[in-house]
Amino acid sequence: MTTLSDAYRNAPLLPHHIIPLDFDSVKHVPESHSWENSDSGLLIRIQPQPPESLPIIDLADPSALNLVGQACQTWGMFQVTNHGISSALLRDVEYETGRFFSLPAKEKTKALRSPGGASGYGVARITPFFNKFMWHEGFTIVESPVDHAREVWPHAYQRFCEVMEEYQKKMKELAERLLVLILKYLGLPGEPHDLHWLPHPTSDDPFRPASCTALQLNYYPSCPNPAQAMGLAPHTDSFLLTILHQVNGTHGGLEVLKDGAGWVRVVPTEGALLVNVGDMLRIMSNDLFPSVLHRVVVDKTRHRMSLAYFYGPPMDHRLSPILAGGAPVRFRPVTVREYIEMKAKNLDDALSRVRVRS
Numbered sequence: 001m002t003t004l005s006d007a008y009r010n011a012p013l014l015p016h017h018i019i020p021l022d023f024d025s026v027k028h029v030p031e032s033h034s035w036e037n038s039d040s041g042l043l044i045r046i047q048p049q050p051p052e053s054l055p056i057i058d059l060a061d062p063s064a065l066n067l068v069g070q071a072c073q074t075w076g077m078f079q080v081t082n083h084g085i086s087s088a089l090l091r092d093v094e095y096e097t098g099r100f101f102s103l104p105a106k107e108k109t110k111a112l113r114s115p116g117g118a119s120g121y122g123v124a125r126i127t128p129f130f131n132k133f134m135w136h137e138g139f140t141i142v143e144s145p146v147d148h149a150r151e152v153w154p155h156a157y158q159r160f161c162e163v164m165e166e167y168q169k170k171m172k173e174l175a176e177r178l179l180v181l182i183l184k185y186l187g188l189p190g191e192p193h194d195l196h197w198l199p200h201p202t203s204d205d206p207f208r209p210a211s212c213t214a215l216q217l218n219y220y221p222s223c224p225n226p227a228q229a230m231g232l233a234p235h236t237d238s239f240l241l242t243i244l245h246q247v248n249g250t251h252g253g254l255e256v257l258k259d260g261a262g263w264v265r266v267v268p269t270e271g272a273l274l275v276n277v278g279d280m281l282r283i284m285s286n287d288l289f290p291s292v293l294h295r296v297v298v299d300k301t302r303h304r305m306s307l308a309y310f311y312g313p314p315m316d317h318r319l320s321p322i323l324a325g326g327a328p329v330r331f332r333p334v335t336v337r338e339y340i341e342m343k344a345k346n347l348d349d350a351l352s353r354v355r356v357r358s
């Protein structure tokens with residue numbers, strides 16, 4: 001079985017594309033992190049639209065299937081309540097995430113991601129595609145964080161690992177529950193034999209192939225001049241679904257590029273989780289669902305944390321559009337592994353490389 005690390009091994013990163021700035025040590029935004037004069041023009045701040053337009057869906061609502069499907073189609077993003085993740089578990093992951101990021105830089109770098117690795121501490125994986133660095137630190141967990149956590153806390157790593165593993169387990173259940181709804185909405189018939197990695201409604205197959213997942217802990221320190229900085233540059237997520245928990249109450253920081261409306265601020269709803277469509281679901285939906293560009297802006301006085309759980313099919317699964325009603329095929333088949341490798345080398349161009357018709 002191939003793993004996420006195998007897919008990244010062919011696109012190793014340079015050390016300066018892994019080690020974050022020691023944000024505690026700077027009083028001004030250094031040139032390396034100032035997007036103000038960058039030619040990308042990404043920093044244009046468009047007046048945010050009213051936040052209430054992003055759908056909030058109660059998963060206990062009998063019409064959840066249609067509401068989720070429609071939100072995927074119009075926004076590619078929505079918030080969910082009644083998601084089954086306890087507030088105690090959310091508090092625990094927030095605490096453990098904060099415990100890691102509040103360590104001195106020297107301690108955090110003990111968990112540094114290796115150049116060709118998928119997991120560990122480091123800058124955002126999209127960094128090499130931009131000529132400026134982001135106001136961000138990340139910690140990626142693929143399955144168990146134990147190897148890296150043990151480097152940081154040789155005698156106190158267990159709690160961190162237990163909490164992160166429990167959270168991933170619950171996130172996986174939620175992702176699969178959402179995916180079953182979404183695939184039904186797309187008109188997928190009863191028991192598709194090529195999607196046997198999804199849970200069966202009545203019997204659990206112990207030999208079910210492992211889906212490809214990762215948990216990304218994000219930390220955005222407060223910034224002396226937020227207008228110059230970029231928390232996370234615009235990108236789309238690669239996998240089928242991302243489930244995002246935004247920590248720090250309601251002040252937000254995430255913005256989504258909405259067709260015709262510009263950058264719209266996503267204000268977190270207390271207790272809700274945010275779900276967004278990734279490129280792989282865009283492929284499976286034959287372009288019906290957009291995988292939307294999103295970015296993060298930073299704040300002068302408050303740091304922000306978020307936890308993004310990425311869920312995809314097993315690495316060897318061949319993604320191809322589910323066709324209802326004989327629509328023309330928009331994407332050629334591609335394996336999960338091929339797509340992740342393409343994205344690691346081409347970022348925004350990856351999707352156009354599998355597109356056969358626009």
Ligand SMILES: O=C(O)CCC(=O)C(=O)O
Pocket residue numbers: 216218232237244246253254294296305306308
């Ligand atoms: O921090 C956020 O709100 C967004 C994080 C994100 O987009 C990601 O990790 O891919």
Ligand SMILES: [Fe+2]
Pocket residue numbers: 235236237242294308
């Ligand atoms: Fe993202």
